Amino acid sequence: MGIVLPAAPVPGPTLETARLVLRPPCADDFEPWAGFMADERSARYLGGVQPRAVAWRALAAMIGAWHLRGFSMFSVIEKASGRWIGRLGPWQPEEWPGTEVGWGIVRDAEGRGYATEGSTAAIDWAFDALGWREVIHTIQPGNEPSKAVARKLGSRYLRMDRLPAPHGFEVEVWGQDRGEWMARRAGRNG
Numbered sequence: 475m476g477i478v479l480p481a482a483p484v485p486g487p488t489l490e491t492a493r494l495v496l497r498p499p500c501a502d503d504f505e506p507w508a509g510f511m512a513d514e515r516s517a518r519y520l521g522g523v524q525p526r527a528v529a530w531r532a533l534a535a536m537i538g539a540w541h542l543r544g545f546s547m548f549s550v551i552e553k554a555s556g557r558w559i560g561r562l563g564p565w566q567p568e569e570w571p572g573t574e575v576g577w578g579i580v581r582d583a584e585g586r587g588y589a590t591e592g593s594t595a596a597i598d599w600a601f602d603a604l605g606w607r608e609v610i611h612t613i614q615p616g617n618e619p620s621k622a623v624a625r626k627l628g629s630r631y632l633r634m635d636r637l638p639a640p641h642g643f644e645v646e647v648w649g650q651d652r653g654e655w656m657a658r659r660a661g662r663n664g
Contacts, residue, residue: 496548506558559583563596569638572610610649624648628658
């Protein structure tokens with residue numbers, strides 16, 4: 475028997491792009507979230523496959539971060555279908571290597587540019603609303619698709635680092651500072 479939670483609203487903005495709605499996650503996202511984290515290929519670079527109980531805790535941590543910090547990853551909703559297709563956005567738990575905007579898109583929605591499109595909106599929001607000075611992306615060394623997204627966002631390799639427990643593995647840290655992003659944004663909008 476699954477856990478039933480009321481679908482309480484989570485404080486935070488809703489961002490829209492041409493094809494996506496980015497909103498704080500809620501209890502209604504649990505089934506697709508759990509399916510995403512149960513998929514070996516999708517979860518490979520996100521800490522590995524999670525059983526439902528662990529996926530529930532991860533979703534609860536994302537929702538809780540909105541309350542504790544005023545930001546967290548957004549649920550990614552595909553406008554055309556209305557379905558949950560991933561999570562992306564700002565993330566900085568205790569002892570994290572920096573102010574991250576990360577992404578994870580379900581397998582059947584990969585390769586459509588959703589990670590880049592959604593992350594662009596999330597980075598704009600992180601710099602404009604949160605006042606961040608830098609955005610990083612923690613990427614495992616073999617994750618070439620995420621490195622390609624980072625490059626499309628204008629980020630570059632910065633250094634190697636280690637994620638805090640319970641992860642504990644080494645990651646490449648990619649990123650850029652506010653000035654670099656703003657110059658790039660001016661070029662996009664000009």
